[in-house]
Amino acid sequence: MAEAPKRVRTRHFARAKEQGIKITGLTSYDVLTAQIFDEAGIDFLLVGDSAGNTVLGYDTTLPVTIDDLIPLTRGVVNGVSRALVVADMPFGSYETGPEEALHTAFRFMKETGAHAVKLEGGVRSAKQIRRIVSAGIPVMAHIGFTPQSEHGLGGHVIQGRGEAAEQLLADAHAVEEAGAFAVVLEMIPAEVAKRITAELSIPTISVGGGPHCDGQLVVWTDWAGLTGGRIPKFVKQYANLRQVLRDAALAYKADVESGAYPDEAHSYSDESAEQALRDRTD
Numbered sequence: 001m002a003e004a005p006k007r008v009r010t011r012h013f014a015r016a017k018e019q020g021i022k023i024t025g026l027t028s029y030d031v032l033t034a035q036i037f038d039e040a041g042i043d044f045l046l047v048g049d050s051a052g053n054t055v056l057g058y059d060t061t062l063p064v065t066i067d068d069l070i071p072l073t074r075g076v077v078n079g080v081s082r083a084l085v086v087a088d089m090p091f092g093s094y095e096t097g098p099e100e101a102l103h104t105a106f107r108f109m110k111e112t113g114a115h116a117v118k119l120e121g122g123v124r125s126a127k128q129i130r131r132i133v134s135a136g137i138p139v140m141a142h143i144g145f146t147p148q149s150e151h152g153l154g155g156h157v158i159q160g161r162g163e164a165a166e167q168l169l170a171d172a173h174a175v176e177e178a179g180a181f182a183v184v185l186e187m188i189p190a191e192v193a194k195r196i197t198a199e200l201s202i203p204t205i206s207v208g209g210g211p212h213c214d215g216q217l218v219v220w221t222d223w224a225g226l227t228g229g230r231i232p233k234f235v236k237q238y239a240n241l242r243q244v245l246r247d248a249a250l251a252y253k254a255d256v257e258s259g260a261y262p263d264e265a266h267s268y269s270d271e272s273a274e275q276a277l278r279d280r281t282d
């Protein structure tokens with residue numbers, strides 16, 4: 001029997017940073033992609049509230065609820081044997097304080113089997129991070145462009161340019177100090193991400209944060225060419241699934257309409273029924 005792969009733990013993140021081995025992450029929202037990315041050796045899968053865009057068809061992540069994400073997260077957990085699964089805490093599920101944050105984290109840990117949670121915000125979320133970590137739950141932090149505050153930030157704006165770099169450094173230090181095991185840096189200048197990566201002892205995970213971070217994370221539907229419409233500049237295309245699936249649907253429709261599908265090889269037969277039918281018509 002094949003030996004089960006060694007699970008990625010949060011310790012792996014710290015070791016990877018020490019050894020200069022890059023950490024790889026993708027989002028996932030279902031068991032099928034979780035299995036595929038796990039088999040490919042992706043270190044962690046984030047069940048992002050980006051599901052609001054990629055699965056549910058909203059324009060922003062703001063309407064996404066805990067109850068939307070729990071079944072998706074469970075599906076991803078069911079698909080992995082090695083990757084670490086991170087549950088993204090949605091807008092309105094942790095901001096009022098540490099107790100609300102811990103309650104939400106408990107729900108994800110108990111109801112999904114995820115291995116860690118993620119929440120947005122630096123200094124402003126430090127108390128929440130500290131409380132969740134104190135209950136033994138690993139927390140991935142997320143600073144820079146935080147999509148749940150996109151209205152407050154004035155849209156999809158690159159963060160940490162010029163003077164704002166100092167605030168970003170303060171946010172990075174605050175989440176490390178609060179006990180986060182890693183921090184996502186979203187849409188910030190590469191130079192600033194490089195400085196944060198050098199100053200922190202916990203690994204930095206880039207989402208549009210340039211090449212100097214300790215790891216990278218992308219929304220998988222963007223990366224695989226499945227997302228319709230605009231995708232962020234920092235995303236490189238690794239596949240064109242939209243075209244692959246459209247071509248498959250077109251070929252299927254043509255075959256059904258022409259009668260080419262289903263043929264004998266894709267149908268069932270019952271010879272005794274055929275015989276009975278023949279007997280009756282004889």
Ligand SMILES: Nc1nc(=O)c2c([nH]1)NC[C@@H]1CN(c3ccc(C(=O)N[C@@H](CCC(=O)O)C(=O)O)cc3)CN21
Nearest residue numbers: 049050053054061147156157219222227231232233234
């Ligand atoms: N499909 C998807 N991909 C994501 O990366 C993503 C989501 N959804 N939902 C949640 C947040 C929102 N994010 C976004 C959304 C838009 C841009 C964007 O349009 N960026 C522009 C620059 C800003 C502008 O000029 O509008 C870009 O071209 O990079 C970036 C990140 C990242 N996250």
Ligand SMILES: CC(C)C(=O)C(=O)O
Nearest residue numbers: 027048049050088207
């Ligand atoms: C873009 C990443 C960091 C995220 O939070 C998500 O996918 O929801």
Ligand SMILES: [Mg+2]
Nearest residue numbers: 048049050088
């Ligand atoms: Mg998110």
